[in-house]
Each structure stands twice: as structure tokens, then as C-alpha cells.
Amino acid sequence: MSEDFQVLPVHQHIHLQDECSEILNQQWPRSKAARNHSINKSTDTLPVSLAFVRHFENKADEVLGFSKISAVQGIKDAGLIESVVLREDNRGKGLGRVLMNLTEQYGHKLGIRRMYLSTKDKEGFYAHLGYEKCQPVLSLGNNAHRVPESMENIAM
Secondary structure, X not given: OOEXXXXXXXXXXXXXXXXXXXXXXXXXXOXXXXXXXXXXXXXXXXXXXXXXXXXXXXXXXXXXXXXXXXXXXXXXXXXXXXXXXXXXXXXXXXXXXXXXXHHHHHHHHOOXXXXXXXXXXXXXXXXXXOOOOOOOOOOOHHHOOHHHHHHHXXXX
């Protein structure tokens, strides 16, 4: 049976939303409603929520993990990779590297040239992928679209 790995934008594959919520909640528990509300902010540009799936020719896709890319405020062509997580039973199999590579490729298709991320406990993993420590960056995540609107409201 042939298989391959893909990242799919959840807003275009809404049937994957509940599985993505469950995977995220294994790592960072929240209410299902709050989690789905966040995932539903996914767009064709940024932010975009990505389901990491194993695609089979003859059966339904299997959701293995999740990642999200958000805009970085003040840095053109930059993205912040967030919420990178694999289902617990898929960890330690080299799939984290596959998920990151596919997430980066998806970002490149959106015009992102520089990728940032934040981690507390996986610095070694990301260093092996070529990431280096840098100064913190700011992302407003799902609320980035509100910045211009807010600025207009307070302009003099």
C-alpha cells in the first residue's frame, strides 16, 4: 500500500478539525470549543493551521500531527511556526522532522522566506533542523488582521 505525508490547511479540510483539536489537547489542554475556535481562524494566507497527515491510496488519511504558521509583526516575508505537535504514538519515529519540513515548504509557497519559532524544551531538535537562537519576535497570531483597524481607530 502506497503512502505519503502531507500538510493540509484545516480550513480547507474541515473534517480533520476534531482530530487536530484532540492532538493539540494531548499536549496543551483547553476546552474543545476554545481549541476549535482557534483552529477556525485558519486562512489561505496567515495564520494557517495545518493538519499533518499520512495519505493512503486506498483508505482515509490518518492525522499524525499539527502545526500553525502566523505572521511575524514588523518583519516582511517572515512566519512564526507554532503549535508543532505529533500524536503521542507517533513521536520518536522521525516524523517531527517530516512535519517541520512540510510546514516550512508550505510557508515558502505563501512567500515566507524566514521562519521563526519558540520552544522551551526542544532546542536540540530545532538546532538539528538548522534553527538558531535569535532575539524574540512578535506575532499577534489570529489577531494580526486587527492591527491596521486598531491603528485607524486611534489615529489623530
